[in-house]
Amino acid sequence: MNTDSSASKAVEIAIQHVEAFSTHDYDTARSLLAEDVHFILIGPSIPGFPTLREGHGVEEFMKTLSSRNILIPGSLQVIHSIGDDHQALITVSVKATLPTQEPVTLLAARHYMLDEHEKITNELVIISTYEGKV
Helix, strand or coil: ECCCCCHHHHHHHHHHHHHHHHCCCCHHHHHHHHEEEEEECHHHHHHHCCCCCCEEEEHHHHHHHHHHCCCCCCEEEEEEEEEEECCCCCCCCEEEEECCCEEEEEEEEEEECCCCCCCCCEEEEEEEECCCCC
């Protein structure tokens, strides 16, 4: 695996995907997904949000992504990335607005797998809240 994200196609696509949905650019986010994409999201206990979401297919992915997008556009920071032409692992932080409190920082580890058409076929996301500085 390559730790130089500029040389890794999967890292490039993964970051483009995260940037798109963190800025609510759903057309770009959708364009990077394979039709049969499988996703798993494991999140912290936040009132009103499930701690585990899993699904298959672009439509279900986009419905899940856009139904409660609490991310604050422009707050995404890529902390680390590693990958090759077929998979990527990135860690990111992003600010989110929760209905019950001030904005919070979310940390996430995100694993992506790509098909031969450079579309995302699998996404695994593990999210945690964070109180310190990133």
